[in-house]
Amino acid sequence: MKIIRYTDAFFVDELRRFDRRAEASEAVREVVGDVVKAVRERGDEALIELTKKFDAAELRVRDLRVSQDELQAAWDGVEPRVREALEASHRNVSEFARQSMRKNWSMVNEQGAEVGEVFHPYQRVGLYVPGGTAPLVSTSLMTVAIAAAAGVPEIVVCTPCGKDGTVNPGLLAALKLAGATEVYRVGGSQAIAAMAYGTGTIKPVVKIFGPGNAYVVEAKRQVFGVVSVDLLPGPSEVMVLADKTGNAACIAADLLAQAEHGKDSGVAFITDDEGLLGDVVREMEVQGEKLSRQQMIKSVLEKECVLILVPTLEDGVELVNAYAPEHLSLIAEREEEIMQMVRTAGAIFLGNASPVAVGDFLAGPSHTLPTGGAGKSFPGLTTEMFSRRTSVVRLSKEACAKSEPIVRVFSEIEGLDAHGESVAIRGRVL
Ligand SMILES: NC(=O)c1ccc[n+]([C@@H]2O[C@H](COP(=O)([O-])OP(=O)(O)OC[C@H]3O[C@@H](n4cnc5c(N)ncnc54)[C@H](O)[C@@H]3O)[C@@H](O)[C@H]2O)c1
Ligand SMILES: [Zn+2]
Incomplete structure (x- = not known):
């Protein structure tokens, strides 16, 4: 753990590294470039x-696809309590996705033209x-169920297999429940x-979604253009x-929960209360000893964990916005006011009683969120990302006549007289 106080001589220098941009290392870019080329040229x-x-x-080529029988068997083999947990999460995620769906709309513009937007789900994603490192059963729900709620007909899923070629049955069960139509x-x-x-x-898809490690995220960036992508959700x-109202035990527990994700995980705590800082450090030591993923936790706490004492909560918000955290837990007396100042977090969890883990597994919004600083330019995964929008324009003769003089001005300035004529002709022939 690294503790930085605003009273330290090198405080400002230390904090500079918080201002991040999501970019892969040269080494990762190269490896991924070779992989993408190999698959493009030699396929299966x-x-x-x-x-x-x-x-x-x-694997043999015919093993690549997980059969429908295997998916069904995974679902049939799920213990009742696991099935109930999956279904509870699935209901929340699906309902949240339905609520946030964009709806077709139209309006009439100043010249009387009807203009609007229509949305269709992508055909194949x-x-x-x-x-x-962990079978992310929850990620199946937090991506596939949203695609299904958006009405996507062909939902293709890729997930790595173990050494023996199998995929975790809990993960397959979740994919089946969520509505995956093909799994590889x-x-x-x-x-x-x-x-x-x-x-x-x-078969190729038109848009690629979902989180992954640095290689996966970099690959999404490299194929951008051939397909579109959702966002860049990398290591969590x-x-x-928190201000003095933060509960040290709850804060320590959330920081440790993050640390157990292992290598590349970022863990940071910012407060304006020196007493709370000390309490959180002690709580982390006590609670950390009892957890099972010791090796992961220790290495993250050693290398990736910072605790920062700032003079005011506003200074803390500045750091938050520079870092653009995937998850922000905000515990403050002035909760509403401070929350409104946060502009780059993927998701915000408010108050002592809102564990990030509930957002990971159950709450409703997708846990697929921007990381590595990408939160400055990307939001988390939404239902809207599964639908393609088209704009629609309809003019009556009258609307066309009213539009004509303005179009004429543009066509003269741009030197495109055929454009102007294409509008004027309507006034003569219709
Ligand atoms: N941001 C989010 O919303 C979100 C959500 C869930 C998970 N995650 C993150 O996703 C990540 C999952 O990573 P993971 O590694 O466990 O699984 P992964 O499935 O993303 O990556 C495993 C694959 O990476 C490839 N790989 C491994 N080492 C490689 C190398 N040296 N060169 C080329 N390819 C290599 C292998 O093919 C392997 O199958 C975690 O960091 C987790 O935090 C993020
Ligand atoms: Zn987590």
Whole structure:
């Protein structure tokens, strides 16, 4: 743990690294570039090779797709209490997604033209569900169920398999419940390339969604243009901003929950209360000892955890906005006022009683959120991202006549007289 106080001589220098931009390292970019090229040029054959190389699994081309029978068997084999938990989360996520759907609308403009927007779900999307270090059952729901709620007909999922070629049955069950229509046991940047360019087995999609490690995120960036992508949701992070009303035990618990995600996780605590800072450090030590993922937690706390004492909460907000945390837990007397000042967080959890883990598994908004500073330019995953918008314009003869003089001015300035004439002709022939 690193503790930084505003009274330290190098305070300002220390904080400079908080101002982040999401960018992959040169090494990751290179590896991913090679992977994308291999899949684009050699399709399934490259997928088999790369799965052997990165996931140590020996697959045949016909094994790549997880069969409907396997998905059904996974769902049938789920224990009742797990099934209930999955269903509870699924109901919240689906309902939240339905509420936030964009609706078709129209208005009449100044010249009397009817203008509006219509939304259609994409026909075929690709969702990445991570599976390298933990089977992210919740991520299946937090992406696939939203695509299903948006009405996407073809929901393709790629997720890595273990050494023995299998995918965690709990994850498959969640995919089945959420409404995945095709599932492939392919992970990493090779999966993203396969969904973007298509292979013999995996037909290409038009948009790619979902979180992953640095390789997955970089691959999404490299295939951008061939497909569109949702956002850049990489390795998870939590920041807590609290004043003296923060409960040290709750704050420490949230920081430790983040640390157990392991390597690359960001954990930060900012407060204007020196007493609380000390209490949180002590709580983390006591609570940390009892947790199972000791190795992960220790390494994150050593390398990726900072606790910062700021003179005022407003200074804290400035740091929050510079860092753009994926999750922000905000505990403050002036909660509403401070929240309104936060402009870059992926999701905000308000008050001592709102654990980030409830947002991870159950609350309703997708837990797929921008990381690594990407929150400055991307919001978290929304239902809207699964629908494509088209604008619609309809003019009556009268609206056309009223538009004509203004169009004429534009067409003269731009030197495009055919444009002007295409409007004027309506007044003569209709
Ligand atoms: N931001 C969010 O909303 C959000 C949500 C859930 C999970 N996550 C994050 O997703 C990440 C999941 O990462 P993960 O690693 O567990 O699973 P993953 O499925 O993203 O990545 C595993 C794959 O990476 C590839 N890979 C591993 N090492 C490689 C190497 N050296 N070169 C090339 N490819 C390599 C392998 O093919 C492997 O299948 C975590 O960091 C987690 O925090 C983020
Ligand atoms: Zn988490």
